């Protein structure tokens with residue numbers, strides 16, 4: 001569909017090492033001669049601001065799912081699709097499955113979230129870095145923009161439960177992230193190189 005481009009996403013709770021691994025992957029794939037675009041979600045500050053301003057009532061949680069889906073649709077049309085059309089390997093730190101896991105854990109039905117996100121394509125490969133939320137929270141330092149809203153143990157345990165079910169269903173590839181970063185990164189890189197090799201992804 002994308003010529004030689006591929007949409008590869010990294011998923012997991014905060015503190016799983018996702019962002020560090022995304023950065024290392026982008027450097028390594030570029031070094032190996034792949035055209036690479038690296039990105040992340042939520043992407044646009046205006047949507048993050050709106051999400052931060054929402055309440056905790058049932059309606060606000062549905063609006064939260066809509067705002068993440070809107071941010072994603074714009075991200076896709078402005079950044080991801082143009083890169084894929086150029087044949088890039090696109091590495092995204094969070095995408096579609098973050099909405100299923102987080103907004104699902106906050107009580108929004110998964111089918112509704114899927115339907116809201118039907119205008120963006122599913123990733124070609126989605127990797128989930130699995131870590132105990134206690135470990136993830138202990139690794140995360142300082143104040144994040146989303147701390148009050150999303151960085152709570154009970155919620156993160158439900159988020160993990162959904163991610164793990166999606167992995168069991170074959171939508172995500174689970175990698176044990178409760179190990180040193182270099183080992184986790186090594187496994188993720190091998191998975192991606194294997195995938196790119198099988199599809200003949202290099203120019």
Ligand code: TMP
Pocket residue numbers: 014041042068094095096098099100102103144145146150151
């Ligand atoms: P970050 O900017 O530190 O990566 O924070 C992203 C936060 O937003 C993280 O706690 C998970 C949350 N999130 C959702 O709840 N739904 C989504 O669809 C996305 C992309 C992120």
